[in-house]
Amino acid sequence: MAVPTGLRTLDAMGQLRHYPVGFTITSIDDDGQGKLWIAGQGKLAHFDPANGQYTLFQIDRSNPFGKGGGQVSDVLVTRSGDVWVTAGGVGACKLDPRSGRFTSYHPPHSGDKKIFYSRDVVALCETNDGAIWMATNIGGIFRVDPKTADVSTFTVHNGLPDNHIVALTTDQMGMLWLATNDKLCRLDPLTRQLRVFDEHDGLLGQSFTGACTSAPTGELAFGCTNGLVVFRPSDMASNTFVPPVYITRVRVQDSTRLFPTQPLTLSYRDNVISFDFVGLNYIAPEKNQYTYQLEGVNSGWVNCGTQRSATYSFLAPGTYVFRVKASNNDGLYNQQGASIQLTVLPPWWRAPWAYILYAILAALVVWALVRYRSRQLRKANQLLERNVALRTEEVIRQKLEIETQRNNLADTLTELRDTQHQLIQREKLASLGELTAGIAHEIQNPLNFVNNFSDLSVDVVTELEDEQKRQQRDADLENELLDTLKQNLQKISHHGNRASSIVQGMLEHSRMGSGERYPVDLNALVDEYIRLAYYGQRVRNPLFTCALVQKLQPDLGKVDLVGQDISRVLLNLFNNAFYAVNQRLKQANDDFKPTVTVQTRIVDKAVEIQVSDNGTGISDTMQQKIFQPFFTTKPSGEGTGLGLSLSYDIIKAHGGSLTVESREGEGCTFIIRLPNGG
The missing domain is CATH 1.20.58 (Methane Monooxygenase Hydroxylase; Chain G, domain 1)
Structure with a gap:
């Protein structure tokens, strides 16, 4: 027997011997070889009655499974000889007697491994398949496979009435029996089928304690606050009655139909419908479970527990089938269940005859339009024929006049040809120049x-x-x-x-013309268009990234501008800057960080905008031509060469200037200077 200070034995002669252990004993188990494993406050000991000696194993509360080791609540010796213990704040762990080290089976609470809800394991149990089942205070129960170290849980999400488990044991058939505060549960460890026993099954216990045991004759005993619950598991037969299922009532708006068997037809105005149903099982009927589905609305079955009604609202026109299944108190379902078909009629404007009417009306409208257009064309042709006839007569008359004046017009025609040639040459010369050359x-x-x-x-x-x-x-x-x-x-x-x-x-x-000027928040315009340009680059090249640096003078105020034209200039300069840093990124090493900087400030009563990048830069020769139409530094096919030229003309139209500063291979800065106030 175990006492707070150790073990005591009573031999056949009535002699009592005491074997002190040095810690308070909380759990004891036989290893099947005549020796005992005892556990207590943070310690485990192996007792040999032959020599009365203890072998101590210290539970390490800081390694390998973290701090918090305290009271050992249970010890278990498996059929294979493994020793399992549970310690408060540590959880379940297995002892390797040869090395004296413990292995924890409580993974860290992080990521997808958050499968345990408590380290406070209160009881251990081994099933026939060699798995170790553990009961916790707030985490339900979990199973450990010693061969593979796989861990799985069984909680309220799987059907347990409560995650607080106070006792755990097995019966002679290999079934797990566990007790919560006020209910007793039987779990098949192979199929995971659960049955819950409560006062409706004749359970008299008010509140279970942590005490439980199994007798050699097969009975199980669970301690409770008002006594002891003892029963034989083989006598706990399941209810095999399959309950018939009926749809008892259908409520549509203010009308009710009892036990409907024929298909229902509803108006589109009947936008609220309720179904009442029942499963006829009279053994603990309050534990009957129900699940239903409305085909066409629910993609799967809806588990409504013990609720015996379902309501739907605002069903679209169409045909539906409502199905319901019920189980008895032991969870045995009538898989066939009951069903009823209902049809929701469409409104008159969506009826088939309405669509036919729409088609007829559309055809009439088309016919009327074609007829009207034909009449208009006929009138136009008649008018054209009259005009042609009149014009023909006039041409004939003019032809006669021309024939009489042909000789007199010969010299005039020669003179006109010379004049025409001169005008053509003058027009061509006026069109020639830098723009025409670029176009050509x-x-x-x-x-x-x-x-x-x-x-x-x-x-x-x-x-x-x-x-x-x-x-x-x-x-x-x-x-x-x-x-x-x-x-x-x-x-x-x-x-x-x-x-x-x-x-x-x-x-x-x-x-480009002289648009109307109006006060513009230049800082907001710059911020908006640098982001638009950056996101545009990201759409075309998702892998492109660039640091955006904005140095905007807070008291810049508003400037009279043609906002649309200035935004076009900014967008062009930002796009060119992103292009330049992207080109350098393709050539540079991994240390290069693309950066585009925009700065606004007031300089000498003028507003200045600087757009800088650390891209490929522009050579001195190209800087002299950069604002000419059709000149571009980009490869053929990637630019027209008109962007900077158009920007230059827009800034000039505002009375400002656009200049460039650059060093090839280091970057480039475009400077816009606008008069402050117009």
Whole structure:
């Protein structure tokens, strides 16, 4: 027997011997070889009755499984000889008798391993499959497989009435029996099927304590505050009655239909419908469980527990089937259940005949429009014929006059031709210049590509036609010619789009006018468009990142500007800066950090905006041409060369200046200076 200070034995002669252990004993178990394992305050001991000696094993509360080790609540010796103990604040751990070290089976509370809710394990139990089951104060029970170290839990989410488990044991059939505060549970460790016993099953215990045991004759005993609950598990037969299920009532708005069997048809105005149902099991009927589904609304079954009704509102027009299943008090379900079909009619404006009417009305409208248009065309043709006849008569009359004056007009015609030639030459000279040269140069390249690939495509088509006329055609050659033709057409489209982009840039360049000026918060405009430009770059290149530095003078105030034009200038400068740092990033090492800086300040009664980057920079030669139309530092096809030219003209129109400062390979700064106040 165990006493607070150790063990005492009573031999056949009635002699009592005491074996002090040095700590208070809280749990004891037999190892099946005549020796005892006893546990107490943070310690475990192996007692050999033959020599009366203890072998102590100190539970390390700081290593390997953390601080907090305290009172040992249970010790278990498994059939394989392993020794398991539970210590407050530590949880369950297994002893290796050879090394004297303990292995914790309580993973850390982090990430997806948060599977335990308490380290306070109060009881241990071994099932027939060799698994160790552990009961906790607030975490339900969990299972440890000693072979694989896999851990799984069983909590209120799996059907337990409470996560606070006070006692745990097994019966002769291998079933787990556990007690909560006021309920007794039986769990099949293999199928995880749970049955809960309470006062409805004849349970008289008011509140269970932590005491439980199993007798050799098969009975189980659980201690409670008002006595002892003793029973034989083999007598606890399950209820095998499958309860019939009925839909007892359907309520639609203010009407009620009892025990409906025929399909229901509802108006679209009947937007609230309730179903009442029942499962006829009279053994503890308050424990009957229900689950239902409305096909077309619920994707799966809805478990409503003991509730016997379901309500739906605002069902869309269509056909639905309501199904319900019920279980008896032991959770045995009638899988067939009961069902009823209902149809919600659409409103009149969504009825089939309404759609036919809509189609007829649409056809009448189209017919009326066609008829009206035909009449208008006939009237226009008649008017045109009359005008043509009158014009013909006039032309004939003029022809006669011209024939009589032909000789007199010969000299005049020669003079007019000379004048026309001079006007044409003068117009051409007026159109020549830097802009015309840029246009010709930029457009000529894509047009040359278009012409070249067009000629190549004609040759490919000719060769393809010749191949098709042969009696023995080469399919591989034809596919190769078709692929070549497809590539040529793609290149023609690419260079055609390039020419179109140049023309569009010209039109935008020429569209700039003197818009209306109004006070603009320049700092807000700069902040908005640097972010727009950055997010635009991120959309085109998701991997692109860049540091944005804004040095905006707080008291800058508002400046009279044409906001749309200045925003176009800012967007162009920001896009060029992001392009420059991205190009350098492709060439630089991993230490390079792309940075774009924008600064606003007041200098000499003028507002100054500086846009700087640490990109590739611009050479001195290119800086002299950077604001010329159609000049660009980008590769062919990536820019039209009109952005900076257009920006330069916009700033000039505001009475300001746009300059550039740059060192090749280090970065570039564009400086906008605008008069403050206009």
